[in-house]
Amino acid sequence: MALKRMDxxxxxxxxxxxxxxxxxxxxxxxxxxxxxxxxWAGRVTGLGDQHVEIAMMRTPDGHSRLELSxxxxxxxxxxxxNAPVNALGYLRVMFALDDIDETLERLRKRGAQLVxxxxxxxxxxxxxxxxxxxxxxxxxxxxLG
Numbered sequence: 090m091a092l093k094r095m096d097x098x099x100x101x102x103x104x105x106x107x108x109x110x111x112x113x114x115x116x117x118x119x120x121x122x123x124x125x126x127x128x129w130a131g132r133v134t135g136l137g138d139q140h141v142e143i144a145m146m147r148t149p150d151g152h153s154r155l156e157l158s159x160x161x162x163x164x165x166x167x168x169x170x171n172a173p174v175n176a177l178g179y180l181r182v183m184f185a186l187d188d189i190d191e192t193l194e195r196l197r198k199r200g201a202q203l204v205x206x207x208x209x210x211x212x213x214x215x216x217x218x219x220x221x222x223x224x225x226x227x228x229x230x231x232x233l234g
Contacts, residue, residue, distance in 0.1 A: 097145065097154035098182055100225060105159040108222045109144050111199050115184065115192065115227075117146040117155060126162075136163055148184075155182065170224035174204075181218065183228035189215050192229060196221070209233070 102108045109119060126140040140162040146155040174181065186192050189207055196219065204218035204226070215231040 095153075097156045098180070099156040099158060100180065100182070101158050101160060101165055102225070103159065103165070103223050105142055105144060105157060108157050108225070109146070111196070111201075111222045112146045112155065112157075114195055114199055116186070117148055120145040120147040120154065139163060170226075174218065174226065181226040181228055183230055185230050185232065187231065189217060189229050189231040193217070193219070201227075 100108075113119065122142070122144045124140065124142055126138075128138075130141070131137040131139050139160070142159045142161065144157045146157065147153070169176065169178070169180075193201070193203065193207070199222070201219045201221050204220060207215055207217040209215055213233055215233060217229050219227050219229065221227045
């Protein structure tokens with residue numbers, strides 16, 4: 090049987106509302122929200138008794154999703170947000186967009202901070218990393234030409 094698709098990337102956040110608003114400003118659409126709890130959920134994650142609020146964000150083309158999770162029970166146990174980009178297992182999400190400068194201007198109003206600088210790569214892409222809500226690492230890519 091062949092792999093069908095990547096369904097979503099999950100990120101644990103501490104402020105679900107702020108993070109939803111940030112990703113809306115980036116251009117994602119809120120697909121839905123739910124509270125996940127119960128014995129079945131704990132069997133899937135291995136966390137036992139859990140209560141999680143989730144929001145599913147969808148890219149405008151409908152092909153990719155970002156699942157934002159806020160754990161109420163059990164609480165988050167580790168924080169990788171301040172790890173450098175070369176830390177093992179570190180997660181960052183990269184988004185393709187039309188205009189990095191306009192996007193940066195809009196997201197800075199929501200507290201986004203440029204990690205390094207915006208760089209042109211071989212006249213093909215403009216790339217940068219930003220820190221979003223709660224220090225989340227997010228990559229932005231603008232195709233040139």
